Amino acid sequence: MTRLPVIVGFGGVNAAGRSAFHHGYKRMIESALPPETMAPTWQNLATMMNLDTTGGLTPELIETLRAGTLIRRIEPVHFDVDAVLYQHKADIHGLHGDMEFTARRNQLPRHLPENWEVTAVTGREVTVKVTGATPALFPEHKKYPVSSAGQVPTGFDAASMYRSMHHPRALTQAVYGASDALNSLGMDWSEILKHISPDEVSVYAGSALGQVDDKGYGGLYQTELTGGRTSSKMMALSLGEMAADFINSYMINSVGSTGSNVGACATFLYNLRQGMIDIQSGKARAVIVGNTEAPVNPAIMGGFDVMGALANDDNLRRVDELPDGAPVDNRRACRPFSSNAGFTMAESAQFIILMDDELALATGANIHGSVPDVFINADANKKSISAPGVGNYITIAKAAALAESLLGEGGLAQTFVQAHGTGTPQNRVTESHILNEVAKLHGVNDWAVTAVKSYVGHSLGPAAADQIIASLGVWAHGIIPGIKTIDHIADDVHNSNLNILMDHHDTGSLTAMRGSVINSKGFGGNNASALILSPDETLKMMRKRHGDAAVAAWQQRNEPVAETAKRNDENAIKNGVPIIYKFGESVMDENDVTLSKEQITLKEFANSISLASKHPYGDMTP
CATH class of the missing domain: 3.40.47.10 (Thiolase/Chalcone synthase)
Known part of the structure; x- marks a missing residue:
């Protein structure tokens, strides 16, 4: 079946x-x-x-x-629908020709744009002169549509x-x-x-x-x-x-x-x-x-x-x-x-x-x-x-x-x-x-x-x-x-x-x-x-x-299973679901594998994996 x-x-x-x-x-x-x-x-x-x-399930x-x-x-926790951050792109330049700004040395790009020139170094800060325009991204917020x-x-x-x-x-x-x-x-x-x-x-x-x-x-x-x-x-x-x-x-x-x-x-x-x-x-x-x-x-x-x-x-x-x-x-x-x-x-x-x-x-x-x-x-x-x-x-x-x-x-x-x-x-x-x-x-x-x-x-x-x-x-x-x-x-x-x-x-x-x-x-x-x-x-x-006998036997086996499940739920209701996360536990490597023509045995499992196989394509014996 x-x-x-x-x-x-x-x-x-x-x-x-x-x-x-x-x-x-x-x-x-x-x-x-x-x-x-x-x-x-x-x-x-x-x-x-x-x-x-502790005060009960009040209204x-x-x-x-x-x-x-x-x-x-x-x-x-997801995002602020009234103020979602995005970047506004702009080209900026000085009001009267060249423009200067200061920044920490480690914040500058390793490859300076051709129209940038470092004009002064003061400790960890540098002064940069920009000839013409330079691209910039300005943080902006907007109301999200959804x-x-x-x-x-x-x-x-x-x-x-x-x-x-x-x-x-x-x-x-x-x-x-x-x-x-x-x-x-x-x-x-x-x-x-x-x-x-x-x-x-x-x-x-x-x-x-x-x-x-x-x-x-x-x-x-x-x-x-x-x-x-x-x-x-x-x-x-x-x-x-x-x-x-x-x-x-x-x-x-x-x-x-x-x-x-x-x-x-x-x-x-x-x-x-x-x-x-x-x-x-x-x-x-x-x-x-x-x-x-x-x-x-x-x-x-x-x-x-x-x-x-x-x-x-x-x-x-x-x-x-x-x-x-x-x-x-x-x-x-x-x-x-x-x-x-x-x-x-x-x-x-x-x-x-x-x-x-x-x-x-x-x-x-x-x-x-x-x-x-x-x-x-x-x-x-x-x-x-x-x-x-x-x-x-x-x-x-x-x-x-x-x-x-x-x-x-x-x-x-x-x-x-x-x-x-x-x-x-x-x-x-x-x-x-x-x-x-x-x-x-x-x-x-x-x-x-x-x-x-x-x-x-x-x-x-x-x-x-x-x-x-x-x-x-x-x-x-x-x-x-x-x-x-x-x-x-x-x-x-x-x-x-x-x-x-x-x-x-x-x-x-x-x-x-x-x-x-x-x-x-x-x-x-x-x-x-x-x-x-x-x-x-x-x-x-x-x-x-x-058959009826098999289902009757299942019903007997099910009684303790159903009772355990009920207790698990009662515990989760009060204390939260117990998280299963076994990082680094029961780890196996090549030393834990036993191979034979008939089966594979793994150290962490009681039952072996059978290698006996009857192929599904009919008798192919030469």
Whole structure:
């Protein structure tokens, strides 16, 4: 049998807070939950935000927690939206011919321009005479055109939680997010390795943009031009797959398969598909899939803004019919399927841990759902590389057909859609048309559609993981998050067969929704759609595949695992997520490798790696 990829752990951080144990999801739907259900999540946010809770979860504290989460005005930790630094170029010259200035000797260029002459030296200072004009850059500040973004909770700093010298922001958040996911397992990673070979692990994680802040590519490209110095870590730590490298080398000690696929805004689903294929083929039995992005950065956001893609303040005022200069509603910057102005940039780091169904049964792992397939199709020829095309029709149609096949006739109506839902005028038309036509095709009259970017913004690479992890919450609490930033559906949205949720939707039971279709549309024609099955549906499949006795045995094994996971969550709520970062530990070299024709043995692993191989191309004996 083809092995089924089962979701056994997840974690991360985005604008809603910590992802594991559904805390970020609960922040989104807090108005639909009773106070006692929300209390641990509020406490967890207070811990993340370094706020004092000795006086209890007062209304004032909860309001502070609300204000410091989800999409909001860009905070100074990123940049000052009222005074962004830039350089103004000018040619300057003396009023009456030559010009003189003084400077420290070590501040002068080694090769003086031809029209410069050093006329005097006084200690460490020199006097320079300039004949004619000379170029100069003057520091200047300007009001940034975009003031909204999805940011991790106010006061949260992943870099302060471990020895993170010179690590770019996205990498520090990856260490936190992967630690959160591993903590959610309810078992140590070493316990998993007792059941599998060391090479039966895959890690696919990275960033769509790479590391773009001043400790990564941002510094690498600009430091010497602005008078700074390039660090020895900037180049290596900027690479897109660095999140996977950190997980392998400093977190789980992995010698398995690794890498990072990039597909613009569909990047997470590209990596999920690779992990799924490894499990289905038997090449891996445990997989970590994730993405991290920290693009709340003036240069990166400026690039998207000049494309007309972002919800900048002028466009938000236009939509809301506000006068020039009026404050904008940062909270409602992202408005999928309504009158809108563009997407809202966000930071996020999200990780999902998969096992094949046999390993999940053997270890007693928690089962949060499964990934039967991920579909990826390009857009073919088109006029603009950034425009949507035909590929997403194929991916959604395939995902819907798979849902009908697995869940039976009419099964698609028992799923809901986590739409790409960026909040751009073009997306609301194109994505709604795709979803509406597929719903018509299968006779679904009110296919439930939501879009969590309205809460957390568009995190580019991790965006689909934001959507998937919110879907897992639906099966834990029975509520699909509504698109609360909108008050109407735009006239050009196709929704005759869709139920685009403008409010939280109670599904009636935890098993009412049997699956979720996750959709991603990326610049360049990168389209991906996945079908995620509910925990209940996953267990039904596992029972059919392995029998009642195997599932009953799993339930017994799961009891201590679930209890450990619960204790891990309680500890993280009070004390923060314990960061896994094993720099310099369990390092192996050539002396720790034992080779034979049959196997490779590594000192740090109990199980050997088999070299016995039957090639897949038939009998080739001469």
